[in-house]
Amino acid sequence: MTSTPPSTEHEPSPTEPPLPVPTGQPLPAPKKPRNNLATAALILCFVFAPVGLVLGIIALVQIHKRGQRGTLPAVIATVWGAFGVMLLGIAAIVIPIAASAIAAEDRLTGECQAVSDAADTLVTSFGETYDLLETDSYQATQHMLHSVIAFNNAVEEVSDPDLDRDVAGLQKQLQNLIVVFDEYAADPSEANGSALDAATPAIDDSMEPIKTTCGY
Structure with missing residues (x-):
């Protein structure tokens, strides 16, 4: 009579916790890369508004196409850059007028x-x-x-x-x-x-x- 070999499978001990059962949840998606141009635009908009405005607009376009992070700094750079350009435009009009008035007064x-x-x-x-x-x-x-x-x-x-x-x-x-x-x-x-x-x-x-x- 042939004897049955002993099973090699590990039988859990009554005192051991059961193995975790896979739940089927997907792994977390990888983090989206940050758009470096948005960061540069945010910095430059406070240095020279026209450059910050242009870079901010380009960054927003790239973020939309590539699905990158950095929308907030790009928006801030665009808004502040536009405001700075507006101030420069006003100054370009007001300063010559004021200088002319002062010269005329003198x-x-x-x-x-x-x-x-x-x-x-x-x-x-x-x-x-x-x-x-x-x-x-x-x-x-x-x-x-x-x-x-x-x-x-x-x-x-x-x-x-x-x-x-x-x-x-x-x-x-x-x-x-x-x-x-x-x-x-x-x-x-x-x-x-x-x-x-x-x-x-x-x-x-x-x-x-x-x-x-x-x-x-």
Whole structure:
């Protein structure tokens, strides 16, 4: 009679825990790779916004096509880059305008000072002219003419439109004063004296717009 060989299979001992039964659950999916361009875009958007904006957009396209990680930094880089580009655009418009306004203000200040100095010289010269009128009417007339010419030469470089308009108004009154003064010097009648008295205050009135423009 043939004997049955003993079984080689391990029979669990009543005290041993049972072997784990496979549950059939799939292994976890591998982690998606991170898009390095998104990281670079996030850094560069704070350094130079236009580069960060461009790289952020490229990174978003790559992430969508390749299924990579890094959407958040790419979005931040794109938004911040767009904001930075907008700020650069505003600065490119505002800075030249502000610089031009400052330059115009400085130019006006210099021109106002030149006109003011010329006007002070003119007023002093007028005092000398009226003193001469009592002794030598011809010399007084020549002195008046030279004083006005000197004033016109001093203010001919005025470029500010408002100041130029005000100076032109003063020059018109000065030309009228020369005519009236010449008539009085030739004939110091009461009528010509009254005309001269009326022309002199008109010079002061013509200086008021200049003072207003220059902020005096």
